[in-house]
Amino acid sequence: MNNRTKHLLHCIACISTILFFEVISGGIHLWKFSYEDIDPVASYGYLGSAILYLFRILTLLALPQCVCNCLGLLLYNAFPEKVKLKSSPLLAPFICIRTVTRGDFPSLVKGNVTRNMNTCLDMGLENFMMEVVSDKPVALPKHPRIREIVVPSTYRPKSGALFKARALQYCLEDDINLLSDNDWIVHLDEETIITDNAIRGILNFVMDGKHEFGQGLITYANETVVNWITTLADSFRVADDMGKLRFQFKMFHRPLFSWKGSYVVTRAGAERRVSFDHGLNGSVAEDCYFSMVAYKEGYTFNFIQGEMWEKSPFTFWDFLQQRKRWMQGIFLVVHSADIPVRNKLFLAFALYSWATVPLTTSNIVLAALFPIPCWQIINFLCAFVGSMNIYMYIFGVVKSFSLYRLGLVKFLFFVIAALCTIPFNIVIENVAVIWGCFGNKYRFYIVNKEIKPPITV
Numbered sequence: 001m002n003n004r005t006k007h008l009l010h011c012i013a014c015i016s017t018i019l020f021f022e023v024i025s026g027g028i029h030l031w032k033f034s035y036e037d038i039d040p041v042a043s044y045g046y047l048g049s050a051i052l053y054l055f056r057i058l059t060l061l062a063l064p065q066c067v068c069n070c071l072g073l074l075l076y077n078a079f080p081e082k083v084k085l086k087s088s089p090l091l092a093p094f095i096c097i098r099t100v101t102r103g104d105f106p107s108l109v110k111g112n113v114t115r116n117m118n119t120c121l122d123m124g125l126e127n128f129m130m131e132v133v134s135d136k137p138v139a140l141p142k143h144p145r146i147r148e149i150v151v152p153s154t155y156r157p158k159s160g161a162l163f164k165a166r167a168l169q170y171c172l173e174d175d176i177n178l179l180s181d182n183d184w185i186v187h188l189d190e191e192t193i194i195t196d197n198a199i200r201g202i203l204n205f206v207m208d209g210k211h212e213f214g215q216g217l218i219t220y221a222n223e224t225v226v227n228w229i230t231t232l233a234d235s236f237r238v239a240d241d242m243g244k245l246r247f248q249f250k251m252f253h254r255p256l257f258s259w260k261g262s263y264v265v266t267r268a269g270a271e272r273r274v275s276f277d278h279g280l281n282g283s284v285a286e287d288c289y290f291s292m293v294a295y296k297e298g299y300t301f302n303f304i305q306g307e308m309w310e311k312s313p314f315t316f317w318d319f320l321q322q323r324k325r326w327m328q329g330i331f332l333v334v335h336s337a338d339i340p341v342r343n344k345l346f347l348a349f350a351l352y353s354w355a356t357v358p359l360t361t362s363n364i365v366l367a368a369l370f371p372i373p374c375w376q377i378i379n380f381l382c383a384f385v386g387s388m389n390i391y392m393y394i395f396g397v398v399k400s401f402s403l404y405r406l407g408l409v410k411f412l413f414f415v416i417a418a419l420c421t422i423p424f425n426i427v428i429e430n431v432a433v434i435w436g437c438f439g440n441k442y443r444f445y446i447v448n449k450e451i452k453p454p455i456t457v
Contacts, residue, residue, distance in 0.1 A: 003080060003081050006079040010079070013394070014395070015074075017390065018384060021383050021386060021387035022384070022387070025382075026379050027380040027381075035371035035372065038372060040052065040373070043370075044370060044372075052366060055362060056372070056374060056378065058359055058360050060378075060381055061349055062385050062389070063381055064346055065244050065346070066389065068248060069243030069392060072248075072250075073242060076250060078242055082197060083197045083200035083201050083306050084200070085200050086208075087207050089126065089203055090124070092125065092127055092203050093182060093184060094127045094179070094180075095202070096129055096131050096268070097185075097186045098187055099113065099133070099189070100133045100134075100168060101134045102134065106138040108190055109190050112192070113130050113140060113146065114141075116130065116188070116193065116194045117145060119196065122196075123200070125203070128145070129145050129147060130147070132148050133171055134149070134150055135151050135167065149170070149176065151166065151167050155170055159277045160279055161277050161278060161279060161280075161283050162444070164286050164444065165278065165282055165286035166276075169275060172275060177272070179268040180268065181267070183268040185266050185267075185271060186264070188262055188308075189262040191310055192263065192309070195306060195307060195309065197305070197306035198263070198304075198306035199306070201304045202214075202265055202304060204305065205265060210302070211300045212299045213299060214266075214301060215265070215303065216263050216305065216307060217246075218237070219307050219399065220234045220237070220310055220311060221400040223309070226311065227314050228417070229316075230312040230319045231311075233421045234312040234396075235392075235395075235399075235400055241260075242399060245259065245260075253302060254295055254300070254301060255291040255292070255295050255301055257350050258292065258330070258350075259287060260287060261287030263308045273297070274297060274299070275293075278290075278338070280332075281335075284325060284328055285329025285330050285332065285333055286329075288333045288347070289332075289333045289336070289339075292343055292344055292347065295343045296340060296343045316428070320432055320435075321447065322447050323432040324435055325444065327351075330350075331436070334351045354433065355433055357429050357430055361430065396418065
């Protein structure tokens with residue numbers, strides 16, 4: 001089955017899923033529903049009716065990102081062929097592959113640096129270096145292509161930036177930075193694995209040189225899977241990368257909904273001008289704040305072909321803490337007075353749709369216990385939001401797992417299992433939102449992604 005056929009089948013599945021939910025929920029009106037004859041004021045009173053309608057309308061906060069996810073998945077081939085190099089790697093500009101870590105997992109960092117460097121060498125890349133920035137020494141092996149930077153405990157950025165933003169800013173200081181403005185930086189997390197396809201995609205991106213910033217796809221179900229539930233839950237993030245992330249970068253070349261902090265490629269001069277020195281508000285979700293400042297300054301972005309590999313959190317506690325930090329960090333970005341509303345408008349919709357999850361998910365129960373008639377367009381849009389979010393899990397599994405490797409039975413099992421993780425995800429998101437709203441917003445929780453080797457006797 002070729003890639004175009006796969007994409008066509010995916011488009012049919014996506015549209016069919018949407019139509020199915022539209023019909024059964026009344027979004028597409030094919031028959032009369034019992035709730036249409038209900039008088040909400042007579043049944044629930046003015047206050048009760050207002051609350052029920054408010055909860056229903058809050059669902060539409062997620063509409064912009066659902067539309068972009070749908071367009072991204074349908075308009076661009078979701079199963080592209082192997083990335084082809086457009087020019088020789090020997091002609092590529094200098095690339096610094098930079099990993100930022102606190103230094104708590106030195107074995108993980110050393111192993112991945114060696115693996116990623118070997119991948120680059122195997123792909124014929126010559127003009128590059130591996131750079132690790134850490135709060136603690138990780139004792140990297142001595143190698144002409146490896147540079148270890150330990151951030152002094154006394155270092156303080158001008159704005160008081162903390163955590164990962166502080167380490168990233170230290171690399172940009174004049175006495176530390178070795179890169180020229182036309183060099184490129186590939187930002188990785190400490191567990192990120194570079195693939196051959198990602199190297200080709202990065203080389204095509206930097207040699208094209210039209211855009212200062214880029215990002216590509218990250219998948220989580222590769223090699224050893226530690227926690228199947230969190231990995232299947234993260235299938236939504238895979239679809240999100242192929243949906244709204246790809247759509248915003250390929251269509252508008254702007255980070256309308258922000259971006260992630262890994263598999264980030266930046267032109268060194270542009271990164272220094274944007275900087276990571278944005279105070280406390282830019283320290284919890286430093287990647288999000290950086291993208292909004294770059295957007296404000298008029299820089300352009302593009303989607304990079306090829307994928308990188310990461311791990312989902314190993315424990316439910318880490319999964320919860322990760323989501324809570326993201327929510328709190330994005331909250332600080334959206335409410336920062338230094339970023340104009342026009343640049344963060346779509347990000348604000350995404351944040352508030354997330355922050356109102358405890359209210360919108362209650363519609364599942366309220367719609368059954370207290371049905372209300374709505375305008376047809378509201379029913380249609382609410383059904384679209386729900387169906388699109390469900391299909392995102394299906395597509396994420398399809399993109400993460402190989403049908404040929406698993407076989408049809410196991411493959412369908414994983415699709416069903418991903419759908420079964422939706423209640424788990426809803427619970428985690430609700431707890432993260434409630435905790436994030438009332439907890440300390442200036443904390444940076446580190447998720448453990450180090451797999452301990454088995455002990456043999």
